[in-house]
Amino acid sequence: MLANRRILLCVSxxxxxxxxxxxVSKLSQAGADVKVIMTExxxxxxRPLTFQVMSRNDVFYDTFDEKDSSVIAHIDLADWADLVIVAPATANVIGKLANGIGDDMVTTxxxxxxxxxxxxxxxxVHMYDHPAVKRNIQQLHDDGIRFIEPSEGFLACGYVGKGRLEEPEKITELxxxxxxxxxxxxxKKVVVTAGPTRERIDPVRFLTNFSSGKMGYAMAQAAAELGAETILISGPxxxxxxxxVKRIFVESAEDMLQAVKTEFADSNFVIKTAAVADYRPKTLHGQKMKKQDGDASLELERTADILHYLGTEKGKQVLIGFAAETNDVSRYAKSKLERKxxxxxxxxxxxxxxxxxESDTNKVTIYGKGDFEQSFELLPKQELARQLLKLIVEREMRNDR
Known part of the structure; x- marks a missing residue:
């Protein structure tokens, strides 16, 4: 499975x-081409020689030691890799990466x-639980970086707890x-919509919602990890x-509709996670509306129903919608599945x-045609997205769509 895969291992x-x-030994035995960068x-x-013997490649540790004068080593290594693994990752290197610091071969x-x-x-264990380390880990999660959680056990410092580097066999399996x-x-081509839309009232005000875009961005990341050409159409x-992932920024529901139309025809999967405004102001004021005595009213009109439009236009595409509900979730979701x-x-x-x-976790139920239904317990959105997309793709493969 790892034949001809290029894995860059950064060791702190x-x-x-x-x-x-x-x-390095396990990955190389599985067929991967492994290159190693070490911190001081x-x-x-x-010693670097140990990794050199195991990988059968030069080992890098000095930013200014250019082994090949035709390239810049750290850029060449970054471009070369199919996957980059930082193992073990210390609190120091996690903090540097979270804050964009590049002061050695690994971080640059x-x-x-x-x-x-x-x-x-x-x-x-106490370092791993430190608030600063937890903040840095969360920042890297938000940046789309995946973590291989440490296991619990006896640590070199004498403590027993969470902080042991995951076993090489398990990392190789992952x-x-x-x-x-x-x-x-x-x-395959996957189109994902994400985030809220903004419907302008005047030059300084707009209608919107609380969507953070995190679930949609996680779905886009999962699609890219599965090898898809991924187009992310994102609200603000x-x-x-x-x-x-190729990202296209839009603002209003109409902007999002036009962007989806452009990408829809040759797509294979469309995942509509965006929380699109259902209404917009009927009149867009050219100047800021001034405060006046008494109440004011705002006349609204319907925006385009993007999911309904896609449902009427789709052919070979697999169309996936999201439903954020506050009550009767199952009834509304099943109705939406049929209506759209x-x-x-x-x-x-x-x-x-x-x-x-705006949360980093989610708990969902997926509904499909033929009374298909499956629930997922509370999971980080990145992991939930991987599981959802894998489930859908494998079902569609079985259906030989």
């Missing part, structure tokens, strides 16, 4: 470096990388799974573009704790 300092040697601290635990290469980045932390999943959508959000001629509706109760707008 800690006693768990010895496991990184075993990881990592070289205090294991990570900042230049466009391939997916996985981070496998290893540190003392890498195998990543590249096998990648093939599921290879050659502050999230970074997922790795390997969608293939799947993914519904959630936004009033539930940690499952509503």
């Amino acid at each position: 300092g800690g006693i768990a470096v010895y496991k990184a040697v075993a990881l 601290s990592a070289r205090q635990f294991v 290469t990570l900042l230049a990388a466009t391939a997916p980045i996985w981070i496998a932390p290893a540190m003392n 890498v195998n799974g990543f590249f096998s999943r990648e093939m599921l959508l290879k050659g 959000v502050s999230l970074p573009a997922p790795s390997g 001629n969608a293939d799947y509706i993914i519904a959630n109760d936004v009033t539930e704790s940690q499952a509503g707008f």
Whole structure:
């Protein structure tokens, strides 16, 4: 499965470096081409020669040691990789990457990388639980970086708890799974809509909603990881573009409709997670509306129903809609599935704790034609997106759509 896959392993300092040697061995045995970059601290635990022997490649650790004068080493390595793994990842390297600091070979290469980045932390249990480390990890999660959670057990410092670098066998298994999943959508085009829309009232005011775009961005990231050409049509959000995804920014419901129309014809999957405004002001004021005595009223008109439009126009496309509800979730979702001629509706109760707008987790039920229904417990949105998309793609493959 890993034949001809190019994996860049970034090794930072800690006693768990010895496991990184075993990881290089496991990945190489599985057929991967592995290159290693080490921090200065990592070289205090294991000599570069050890990794060189295991990988059969030069080992890099000095930004200014250009082994090939025709390229810039850290840029060349960043461009070369299909997957970048930081293992072990110390609190120090996690903090640097979260804050955009590039002061050595590892961090400058990570900042230049466009391939997916996985981070496998290893540190003392109290360090892992420190508020600053947790903030940095959350920032990297928000940036689209995936974490391989440390396991619990006896630590080198004498503590027992969470902080052990995951075992090389398990990391190799995850890498195998990543590249096998990648093939599921290879050659397919996936269009995802995400975030809120804004419907202008005047030059300084607009109607919108609480959507953060996190679920839609997670679905786009999952599609890219599965090998799809992924187009993300996004309303106004502050999230970074997922790795390997083409992002198109829009503002209003009409803007989003026109962007979807442009990408729809040659798409294979359309995932409509965006919280599109149902109404817009009937009159757009050219100047700021001034405050006056008494009440004011705002006349609204319907916006275009993008999901309904796609349902009437679709042919080969698999159409997936989302339903954010506050009550009678199942009834409304099933009704929407039929009315919109969608293939799947993914519904959630936004009033539930940690499952509503702006949260990093979600709890959903997916409904499909033929009375298909499956629930998912509370999960991080990135992981939930992977599971949802994998489920849908595998069902569609079985149906030989």
